[in-house]
Amino acid sequence: MKPAYSLIMDYVKNKILSKELKPGDKVPSENELAKIFNVSRLTARKALENLEYESMVTRIQGLGTFVASAQEPLKGRRIGVLITNYQDTRASMLFGIVRTLQKFSMDVIPFNLDAFLANPFHEEKMLRELLKLGIKGLIIEPRITSLSDTLLLNLIKENFPVVFVDRMIEGFPQVPVVFSDNRNGGQLIGKHMKKHHVKNVLFVTEESFDVSSVKERFEGVRDEITETTWKMIGDFDKDFEVVTEMVKKEDIQAVFFCNDYLAIRGITYLREYGKGIPEDIAVYGFDNLRASIYVHPRLTTVHQDFQAMGELAALQLVKIFLGESFKFEERIPVSLVVRESCGCNK
Structure with a gap:
């Protein structure tokens, strides 16, 4: 038997x-x-692990197990990837993309957008290079400047297989997108702020509210603590004196920086300004980058599963190629990581 x-x-x-x-x-x-x-x-787990070993399924942590049995129709297809931050936590996003597409015998050609964010024509130039290399699909982390990328817009209009990852930008035609549940992340921070009885809060973002992740993070925390007074610094150009002046002028009790890079630098500037963290001001971030545990005090933030994001974006692309049904929006669960910068003793 x-x-x-x-x-x-x-x-x-x-x-x-x-x-x-x-x-x-x-x-x-x-x-x-x-x-x-x-x-x-x-x-049951042993059965699924064996099926994955036989390349019948692919398992995505936190999301489940998916059929991955149609390698031959996709074998050798080249997929272009345009994302940022290879060197930090988001490197796991690229790993997730490569890991999943390899199970379908597809090849990945990744380009790093970090050096070209200020100039949309550089993004378009990289996309032209990828097309010369024969890519049949694209996974891209769009920016506001991507709206000026006429080549990308034309590819989308021509139904070239494109999947957005990490964010959606207002103004684009409908494109399949995989991103974190940013609204829930904001809600988690808001609920935690309630525990500390925060009343005056400053939200700081370096990008505009046309970026879905920025808008949803703010709306999530704002909707959770409705009796709080909110101030905002949008399209932040990294002049932290603006933040310190706002903190002083408005008697701010907590600052929610839209990402960990801003939060880590913000903690440094606020401390140099003479503010105790968290004694005078609580600080929150979003991303759970590795550096968030090395700043003092350690940063309270929201963890994003970038590997799962990459895996599911790759799976979306596979479904497009195979003509299978898919959701235009897929959200990855997030979790709150509580450390000392909010006032908790961990």
Whole structure:
């Protein structure tokens, strides 16, 4: 008699081979399979791990297991990737993209946008290079300047397979997008601010509210603490004297920086200005970059799962190629990471 995990493997394989489950479809979870076969979750997990080893499925942490059995139709296709910050936490986004597309025997050509953010024509130049290299699809982290990238806009209008990752920009035609649940991240920060009875809050962003992540983070925290007085610095040009002056003028009790890079620098400037963190001002960030644990005090922030973001963006592209149905918006769950900068003792 076959062991239980083999029976589970046969069950899932039959659903895939009969096309009841198609490439990119979600496979029943460990808990669901354990209940169906009246076995432990560990037995179900072993079955799914073996199926992944056989390249029948791909597992995305925190999201589930998906069918990944159609390598041949996609084999050798080149996919261009235009994202920023290879050197920090977002390197895991690229890893997730590569890891997933390799399971479908596709090749990845990544370009780093960091050096070209100020000039949209450089983005367009990189995209032309990728097209010369024969890419058949694109995963890109769009910026406000991307609205001036006429080549990208034309590709989208011509139904070239494009998936946005990490954010959506107002003004673009509808494009499949995979991003964090930024609104919930803002809500988590807002709920935590309530515990500290914060009344006057400053929100600081270096990008405009046309960027979905910026808008949703602010709206999430604002909607959670409705009785709080809000001040805002938008399109911030990294002149931290503006922040310190606002803190002094408005008697700010907490600053929510839209990302960890700003928050880490903000803590340094506020301390140089003579403000105790968190004694005088609480500070919150968003991203959970590695550097957030090395600043003093350590930063309270929201963790984003960049690897899952990359994996799901790649899976979206696979579904487009195979003509399978997909959601135009996929949101990755986030979590609050509480450290000392908010006033908690950890």
